[in-house]
Amino acid sequence: MNERTELMANQRIDDSFPTLWAELEWRGLIHVSTDADALSELLEGEPFAYYCGFDPTASSLHLGHLVQLLLMRRLQLKGHRPLGLVGGSTGLIGDPRPTSERTLNSRETVAQWVDSLGEQVSKYLSFEGDNAARLVNNLDWTAPLSAIDFLREIGKYFRVGTMIKKDIVAKRLDSDEGISYTEFSYQILQGLDYLELYRQYDCKLQSGGSDQWGNLTSGTELIRKAEGASVHAIGTPLITNADGTKFGKSEGNAIWLNPEMCSPYAFYQFWLNQADADVVDRLKVFTFLTRAEIEDYATQVAEEPFKRAAQKRLALEVTTLVHGAKATQGAIDASAALFGQGELSELDEASLAGAVSELPVAAGAAGASIAQLLVDAGLVKSLGEARRAIAQGGVYVNNAKVESEDAELAAADLLHGKFAVLRRGKKTLAAVRA
Incomplete structure (x- = not known):
């Protein structure tokens, strides 16, 4: 089967x-x-x-x-x-x-x-x-x-x-x-x-x-x-959102079912980001969960919304339905790894490519200045600001802290020979594409 x-x-x-x-x-x-x-x-x-x-x-x-x-x-x-x-x-x-x-x-x-x-x-x-x-x-x-x-x-x-x-x-x-x-x-x-x-x-x-x-x-x-x-x-x-806006758009673009037009990562993130006011209705329409299961999630949304249990289940169910279990797990792993909760090097190329496609991008190759890449990707406004961010210990390449203001991108940093992930602080991300 x-x-x-x-x-x-x-x-x-x-x-x-x-x-x-x-x-x-x-x-x-x-x-x-x-x-x-x-x-x-x-x-x-x-x-x-x-x-x-x-x-x-x-x-x-x-x-x-x-x-x-x-x-x-x-x-x-x-x-x-x-x-x-x-x-x-x-x-x-x-x-x-x-x-x-x-x-x-x-x-x-x-x-x-x-x-x-x-x-x-x-x-x-x-x-x-x-x-x-x-x-x-x-x-x-x-x-x-x-x-x-x-x-x-x-x-x-x-x-x-x-x-x-x-x-x-x-x-x-x-x-x-x-x-x-x-x-x-x-x-x-x-x-x-x-x-x-x-x-x-x-x-x-x-x-x-x-x-x-x-x-x-x-x-x-x-x-x-x-x-x-x-x-x-x-x-x-x-279907509309609770605020009356049209459902099914992300940054003005339709959410397509073809993974080449909307990556499994972007698709998963779309569902994960559903508002508390909308998520229960989405579970009703887009999943085969039973009434009892959905009512349980409705209770969790009301009592523990910070856990986002309903959104996680919704994203899991719909992404698996459309893209399959393997691609869905890749999207979950990529989401965790981008923010330092997993190994970026362990992601398959498709999952990583889908994840970085949603980020600001700077062109770079082995030997490129990390500080300059931060500027090119829009994470900082100047080389001086980039150097200060590095000196303060707040810059990472593939979740590894950058120790030197003069650091350069290594060939090994280019995952699958194509991508590296820059992070400033905990949540500000960009991609380097060779």
Whole structure:
């Protein structure tokens, strides 16, 4: 059993809840939906197919997508059959943004991103057993359609008056930018996806972010009109921090699931730095910990917040889920070693590279002046200040105290031949990169 399979084997529905719907509500995963009672009954009944779509508008998924993937996994654990849709056609268009038109990417780029996202989606679902997941690409059914067929067979079911009332469309119509017919048509394409999956797999549920509600309901309405059938949609809340700011950003950048775009170290630190006011809600959404376990952490946050036990568990769980146990341990070791609580020389290159990528950097080679490197890295303002800091015993290279004001970087200081870590005092860090 490989690590990913073992991880999935330990994931469970929390049987302390009377229904899966009750658990989803407790975890804060339901912001809006079609008939809640009917959905609760559906989830407790015979296995059915459901889907969520992921558009390749970038080469990686991010934390917003992780919310959907974990919701899909919870439904799969209940016995239902997930369809992970990667939008080879909708990715060529892009869903409307609130303020401006998207830049259209080339077909070659979108095709590459489809493959990349498909691999990522596959990590979070099981492709074995009676309710094995299936990956689908909407380009398979949209590419063969002619424009005439699209308008005759699909477009006839949509009313322009209804389409322009969708929140995102209304906002764009009121803006100076307006909206192109291309992006205006996106909701029809997404509706077509649901109809096609209903016809092929008897798909009865679509999930997505609540900001996509207009697109989600375009599918339920299309199926009602074209097939005379009732199907469902769930809109998950857009997750925000307790202060109202948008969740999932760090220094203005998205937290990507691809380790090349957000290192396991940076990913781990993001979760470790969650505020006390937010951490319990994060445990509910992003982990498979039980209600009893999460309530215990809530008590610890209230009574002993300085221990940050909930943040440490959150960072451990989510980083392991996304990057695996080895990379997570590397991130933990790197975090400790940077601040003198472990041996930097024992870190593997990937963990060390991820850690120093988050630090100010100075270029240096063997023989470089430590004092000058302190200046170049921005840890001090002048050579005089650097020398005084060294003389006072407050400068370290790879956690070893620098004893001489004239000290130079040794070849052995360059870990893996590439990196050294400068520290001034207890917490001020920078990296040297050869």
